[in-house]
Structure formats: structure tokens, C-alpha cells
Amino acid sequence: MKLYYSPGACSLAPHIVASEAGVPLELEKVDLSTHTLADGSNYYDVNPRGYVPAVRIKDGEPVLTEANVVVQFIADQKPESGLMPKAGTPERYRAQQWLAFIATELHKNFSWLWQKDTSDETKAAVKAKLEKRFAELDAHLKSNDYLLGKNFSAADAYAFTIINWVNFLGMNLKSFPSLQAYMDRVAARPKVQETLKSEGLLAA
Ligand SMILES: N[C@@H](CCC(=O)N[C@@H](CS)C(=O)NCC(=O)O)C(=O)O
Numbered sequence: 001m002k003l004y005y006s007p008g009a010c011s012l013a014p015h016i017v018a019s020e021a022g023v024p025l026e027l028e029k030v031d032l033s034t035h036t037l038a039d040g041s042n043y044y045d046v047n048p049r050g051y052v053p054a055v056r057i058k059d060g061e062p063v064l065t066e067a068n069v070v071v072q073f074i075a076d077q078k079p080e081s082g083l084m085p086k087a088g089t090p091e092r093y094r095a096q097q098w099l100a101f102i103a104t105e106l107h108k109n110f111s112w113l114w115q116k117d118t119s120d121e122t123k124a125a126v127k128a129k130l131e132k133r134f135a136e137l138d139a140h141l142k143s144n145d146y147l148l149g150k151n152f153s154a155a156d157a158y159a160f161t162i163i164n165w166v167n168f169l170g171m172n173l174k175s176f177p178s179l180q181a182y183m184d185r186v187a188a189r190p191k192v193q194e195t196l197k198s199e200g201l202l203a204a
Pocket of ligand 1: 009010052053065066103
């Protein structure tokens, strides 16, 4: 299976899930400034939206997209990893609830901050909304090590990837100590360290 990724982008989430689960991945880097691959070919031919992550499951079939679904697909290759609860259980829906929350309340809002043409007014409104969501997460993480409770899951890989963007967008988590402790806890996981190094985000 091949993962199209860009260092530090939301594709880091499925990359972490694969590392944690022990799912082998072929990695193909996408230059998001030109939407090209290393051989110069056009990434829009792979994913017409031009987004990472995308996963090539089978040659000749469309790639699988949407980070919150891609992480589930990868986790489900190794159910024994426990990175996603068993399909059909209430726990699975709870995990999916977190994944949808991350996709729509965090990821999509952060996307406005990355765009060069977003107005300052919109940026301020988006930051205020994100801080509300950080406060919710901070309260949840006061009594939970991870989003699902005691154990790390695919939802944590996604949340970590997205919230880590505060470090590149002039924001911080100083007002959210439990959320900061959670980010530190996830960052310290050996497989997360390994993945960050492999994307060149930490010195090897
Ligand atoms: N809805 C997509 C959004 C993916 C997305 O926003 N990817 C960003 C990187 S984090 C991207 O590839 N941006 C390149 C572009 O906008 O052309 C998902 O959830 O996977």
C-alpha cells in the first residue's frame, strides 16, 4: 500500500497509525507547492483534489482519501493493534465521533489559517473557535490520558498531527495544560518519534 504524503501535513496521521500498528507502507512524497511527485509527474492525476493524504490500495483503482477514513483503513489492517475499536461496537462510534470532530472542528478550521489569502478578520475568528475546542479537549484530557481513555488510538494520531500546527501558526497551548501534556505524551511515543524523524520533522 502506498501513502502519498507531505512532511508535517495531515498525512502524518496515517503515517503514525501505520508505524504504531506495524503496517508496511510505501511512501511517496508530494510537493504541495507544485502538486508534483519526485519524478515530475502531476499529482492531480493521482488525486484530482490535490490533497494528501491519499492511499493507493490497488493499482487501477481510485486512491482512498480523507484523513479520518484513511487512518481507520490502516488501523483495520491490524485489528490486534487496538488502534480502532471493533466495527459495530459503541466504542467504534465513539472513536469515529472523535475523528469527525477532529476533521470538522479542528482540521478544517486550521486550513483557513494556512491559506495565504485568508483575511485577518477570518483568522481571528477561526483562532477564537479553535481555542474553544482546545478548552473542551483540555477538560476531557484532565482525566483521560488519550481521547478514548487509557489507550492510544488512531484518533490521537490525527489530533496530535493537527494540533501540532499551533507551533507553525503563531499559536500556543499555554492556557491548556492538560492538552499540552497530552501533546507531549503522544510526541514521546517511540513510534511517533520514529515517524517524525522519518518525515524529517525531528533530527534523526
Ligand atoms: N478533506 C481532506 C483535506 C486534506 C488536506 O487539507 N490536505 C492538505 C494538507 S494537510 C493538502 O494536501 N493541501 C494541499 C492543497 O490545498 O493543495 C482530508 O481530510 O483528508
